[in-house]
Amino acid sequence: MNQKLRVLYFKAGGSPEVQWGKFNMIQAERRLLANALLDFSNQRFILLSEACIPLFNFSTVYNYLIGSNMTFVEAYDEPGPVGRGRYNHRMKPLITLDQWRKGAQWFEMDRDLAIEIVSDVKYFSVFGKYCKGSCYSDEHYIPTFVSVNFWEKNSNRTLTWVDWSRGGPHPTRFIRTDVTIELLEMMRTATTCKYNGNTTNICYLFARKFYPNSLDRLLRFAPKVMMFNS
Numbered sequence: 228m229n230q231k232l233r234v235l236y237f238k239a240g241g242s243p244e245v246q247w248g249k250f251n252m253i254q255a256e257r258r259l260l261a262n263a264l265l266d267f268s269n270q271r272f273i274l275l276s277e278a279c280i281p282l283f284n285f286s287t288v289y290n291y292l293i294g295s296n297m298t299f300v301e302a303y304d305e306p307g308p309v310g311r312g313r314y315n316h317r318m319k320p321l322i323t324l325d326q327w328r329k330g331a332q333w334f335e336m337d338r339d340l341a342i343e344i345v346s347d348v349k350y351f352s353v354f355g356k357y358c359k360g361s362c363y364s365d366e367h368y369i370p371t372f373v374s375v376n377f378w379e380k381n382s383n384r385t386l387t388w389v390d391w392s393r394g395g396p397h398p399t400r401f402i403r404t405d406v407t408i409e410l411l412e413m414m415r416t417a418t419t420c421k422y423n424g425n426t427t428n429i430c431y432l433f434a435r436k437f438y439p440n441s442l443d444r445l446l447r448f449a450p451k452v453m454m455f456n457s
Contacts, residue, residue: 233269235259252365261345273335278436284454301330301385302370315357330370333387388414388431400436406444411452
């Protein structure tokens, strides 16, 4: 069977309505996965937004994902108010504070995990009842669910590069003049990580957030830096 990647395009808004930080973001992600699962040739699923760009050409991305024996859901324990501070004790006994995890919503997963997420009733219901307001379930539901139940196959990292160094609720947004060859090279290879048990400097396949006015410079640099003509 010819294995396929499925890009799940996510943008707040549309029908049904999706609002930033609300539980309906999780509902939308599950609908995207459920729809993509209808095609049995889809084996890997990537959640991206309109502000994401690829850092490598398609063949590199395809081989990296199809050849991986892990899923890529960021899941970590954050002790502070924006991590454990969002936990609701009424989630016990199904979810304890020690099990509570945080991570970027920009996941990549295989078909088996996608099926588990769309068929989940227990964890999804608990989040629907108790992860409200400043809880931001899109940062906690999938990381917690995967960490508790499927941690053996999870890499605990995201494949989407984001700059949080400036602080605040949103990451750095890159405009046209920010886009340089040096920036793109840093995003592509400045980090080391594990891939199928081996150390690699290809840790991120995508990056965000890029404004539309950065497109002309991205297209100019893509053939040389990201090998898009390969």
